[in-house]
Amino acid sequence: MTIELIRPGAHRAAPVLKPLVSRDCGPEGCEIDWLASRRHEAELDIESFGRFAMAQGWGDGLPLVPPTDARVRTFLSSNDRYPDEVVGTLPGNVPCTVEKIVINAVMAGAPAESLELLIAMIASIADPDFELYGVNATTAPVYPAFVVNGPVRHALDIPMSYGCLGGVPGISAAVGRAVRLIMRNVAGQTAGGTSQTTFGSPGRIAGIVTGEWEEKSPWAPLAERRGVAGDAVTSFGTMGTMNVLDTTSHSASDFLEMVGKSYAYVGCNNFSGAVPFGEALIALNPICAEIVGREMPDIEAVQETLWKYASVDARYLNRHHRDQLDGQGRIRSDGRVYAAPEPKDVLVFVAGGLGGLHAACFHTFGTSLSQTKPVASVQSAAHSAAA
Amino acid sequence: MAVGLVLDPTARREDDIAHAGPDAGSLVGKRVGFRLDRMWRAWDWISELWAEKFREAGAEVVFWRSAGRTGDEGERCEREYQAFIESIDVAVVGLANCGSCTGWTVRDAITAANAGLPTTAIATANFETFAHEIAARGGRSGLRVHVLPYPLNEQLKQDVLPIGEAHFEGVLRTMGASLAAREKAA
Structure with missing residues (x-):
């Protein structure tokens, strides 16, 4: 046998910035129910909802924000996405919609401004070359680490300096936790169930979401070197x-x-x-x-x-x-x-x-290959519309 | 205490094939394909043992070994596997003996079963429940799974071969298979 080299599959050769939708009828302006998810009746105080969510298998053990219609609609209306848009297909051939991303983001405490970053993060781990199918199932403790590039780092205050891999106050923990909840609730990853992870990892609570300190780097930004200039996120399945x-x-x-x-x-x-x-x-x-x-x-x-x-x-x-x-x-x-x-x-x-x-x-973890995806922004949508 | 409605954060496919798919039937004259991987020498030994018995009964046996499933290598692998399942009449897919390899074993077994092949996945006991769970998540809760003891790969060849021998009749039952020519002779 010879050394096996890593060559990108044809389908990941050219990541394309997905244009943002334009609409004249948003979640707050429409009579119809935009949200397709099943509703459950639950007590809405944090302690009771936490117990309810754990019983449903939705939680990670930390307090969760109840994803009420009002919270989910507010989150959506702050952005420019249809809730039924499919961002990627996750293990089990399950489509991950914007709506599911938003519901889990609300539960994790992630802010509405993080939606485009979350969408890019999910798109990256949904890429077949990330091999989420194996990442989810393995006995290893692997979880996605995300490196953010571009102006979005500053807009969202993504840490890139002291404590950037964990522990510094900011939105990284909530954004990373939202991804982890999506991996649990949409991709179906449960330890001892669909995940055989022997030990797990503290990174399986909130993951890693760090910026690259491009301004301190002597080299071009990581994402740009991988073909995506500007706002972008790179995912890497890490063992810790x-x-x-x-x-x-x-x-x-x-x-x-x-x-x-x-x-x-x-x-x-x-x-x-x-x-x-x-x-x-x-x-x-x-x-x-x-x-x-x-x-x-x-x-x-x-x-x-x-x-x-x-x-x-x-x-x-x-x-x-x-x-x-x-x-x-x-x-x-x-x-x-x-x-x-x-x-x-x-x-x-x-x-x-x-x-x-x-x-x-x-x-x-193994043959899970890092993925770099563009992060869309309202600004880029405006430019597209002007063009 | 305020009570209200919350939205369900989960998603799961709705469709399911709960039946096991076709029986393998008599293996005489059929082409039986074993799916191997790079990790489990015990599965190599057992599949070789079973293959010899299939051949003795008049079946043709071929092997395909899974490799990296991502990038260019993954796409090559996918094409190879598709060609493999198009070339066989019966699929025996293993080995579900770790997390990710159970995932890929079941996924490849579902691909074969969805192509209409009599298909049996092979798992070790520790990964049996897991194999059924992800088969259900993959839309084939009825997937045939034959279970070997665990731990298996940690054992020496001289200890593994008797296990393969002891499980031969059992795997035939799981496959819905018979060695008709041998039975007639008997």
Whole structure:
């Protein structure tokens, strides 16, 4: 066998910005019932509704906002989408409509302004190459991490600095939680039921929603490098976050060597004999990125250096693991096994606080491939209409 | 305490095929296709054992091995699988022995069943309920699932082969299959 390379499927070659609909009769202006979801009678105080939602299997254990008609309609009327628009098809061949996204977003406490971002996030994980079918079902703790690019980061106050991967106050937790509720309520992911996840992860509550600190990056934004300029979101099925501390290095190659070598632990899925290929995602902090960027103004050089070090000598593995990887053709002529098939498969973005010192590594679940989708905006719709 | 109406946040497909699909019937002269994967050597061993018995009964046996299901590789895989199920009369699809591989096993089994093939998915005991649940979510709650013991892949070949032997009559029953030529001779 030979090394299997990651090549995009034809269907994902050209992400197209979906034009926003124009309408002259919105949810608040129409007599008809725009919302197709079944109604349930429930007590609406937070504690009672929480118990009701848990009994229905809708909840994650945290308090939920009751998705009343008024809340759902208000959310919708703040945007420019029809509720029956299908954003993607989720596992079980279930269509995910704008209405279902909004209901779950209301429950999660996400603001109405986040709808277009949520739609792009769901579209990204609904792409067949994201392999949500496997992500949902696996014994692994995988969940989607999202990197946001473009002006929408500022409009929504998406964190990209201190604490951007979790813990900083802001809308990320609610937006990420909305995606997780959609994965539960529409994609059907329930631990011990349709998800066989052995341990799960704290990331399965609110996920990761971070911005790239483009203004501090020496390189073009991640999404732009992947063919989508401006407002965009990139999803990556991650097993969690792994921190890398480096208080010692001075040069670009030294920093990248430390990060790359740290990425390469043999128990991660990137080195599993059961996984034919996988990508890698790495966040460099702004201080480190500035140092690296001075020596390596081309991101390809950064990716190649990280790729080279994110590998292990096959002799380090015991015979059984080595034989399985060898059977997959994953041991190269230099005797090493690489975390990703090619340097291009090591995705890099810049984020984090100005204290520097740390990098963040995200390991793949497997053949789930990262997806970048445009985030539509009212402004772009206005431009389309003017054109 | 205020009572009101809330909207249902869930979605699930409405359609379902609750029957198991056609029996495999006599395997004599039929082309039986085994779907394998890259993860479970125990399934390789058991499928080879069963294949030999099918051949002895007069069936032709072919194998197809699943690989990466995304990107260009995934599309190639999809085309290969479609061609595979068009080339066989009976499908035996495994192995549901982890989360994602149960997902893909059931998904491939549903594809074969929806093409009208007598189809049986093979699962290990720990993933039996899960296999039925996602078969139902996939619109075929009646999908045939034959269950092997768990843990399985952790065992040595010398221990796995007797398990395959012991389950042969059972898998025939699940498939609705018979080895008619052998039965006549007996």
